[in-house]
Amino acid sequence: MLSKELVAASTEPVILSLLSEGESYGYALIQEVKRLSGDKIEWSDGMIYPVLHRMEDEGWIASRWGQAENGRKRKYYSLKKDGKKALERQREQWVTVSGVFKQLWKEQYV
């Protein structure tokens, strides 16, 4: 399991990245993160909504109520223009950090 701090820090870029692939809803986002991380990243389910609402307030994402195949109501989130820019910024930062670790730990994998 990853530390809470790292999970918290990566929540926004992860959500932005997932939404850059297309609109989605809270439950699906959580499941996708679990799948991608091999169950290593596990968000407290309810906590994703305050984060989504904050990102909506920031103007990064938009929401709309829609209907699922089973007829159930769902709130779908999609990436806005500012969200794409925010993702680009955050991506740059994470790539930089990742690049630093990659170089620092290169010898261990040789």
Place this chain on the structure above:
Amino acid sequence: MFNLDQKISEWRRQMLAAGIKTPAPLEELEIHLREEIEPHIKSGLNEAEAFQAAVEKIGQAHLLQKEFKKVEKDHKIIRAITFLGWLAASCISLDCILGLVLNGRFGGIPLKWNPGLIADILGVLLAATAIWFLAKDHKIIRAIMLGIGWLAAGNILLYGVVGWDFDWNFFNFSPKWNRGFIYDMLGILVSLAAIWFLAKASRDKTSRAVSLLVCVLLAAGAVSGLPSEKIPTAEREQALVSKIGPQSTTGQVIGGIVEIQIVRAFSRSEPSPLWFRGGVALLLCVPSVFWVWWTWRDLARKRRVTHGDQLILSN
């Protein structure tokens, strides 16, 4: 007998009691709860167990409420503070800029640094700092404020240089190392420091465009001030005298005499030294250097990140 809908209604009531009163989040949470229950039931748990597992997974009501409240509170407070602060800082800034431009600074002959002018400049700087902190997370306000900052800083730099030129070089070059010179230098240094930070911060298109315009105008001023000043020659005075003849009207005669007097009054014995004109031109070009430096740094940083990104992706 376990009734799932009834249990969900109870859970809703608990959420309401904890303070999640906004309908949208609560409805969203309930939909999530139902989505979470389904796979548990499919995996073999009974409804009661599935419900319990889903409730635990979604988190405790008071913790959720705390997070939602944080978002709402932050949002309202930030908006209120930003609006009030922006309003106050804009008024102060506008007042001070108007004071700088209109309050007899450029209208009258005596271009001197006085407490009122210094207060205006300090007011602009303080208001700009306040706006900077308030607007740093609001892109449009930030871009507008950076643009205003550039105009104000460019104006102060120009004022300092003009004041310096006026005190030293208006009729003939005669450097004075007095209080006026110190004020001029202080104004120039403060504006250059402000321009350095503005150039560093101007990354959006709007403020970049305004800053480029300010830099180009200052650089144009630098180029136009570089050639040596014209010295009125005897030929020029003679040409003016020759315009006045017996056929001239009284008005033309008076006009000609006034013109000759003006030429005599403003005549220079020699042009100002090259080092002075060059120094002034260099000072006016400094903002362009800052602009190019920070734009280059920004582009280099972007290139580095993209390159690093490509390396990581290719590995």
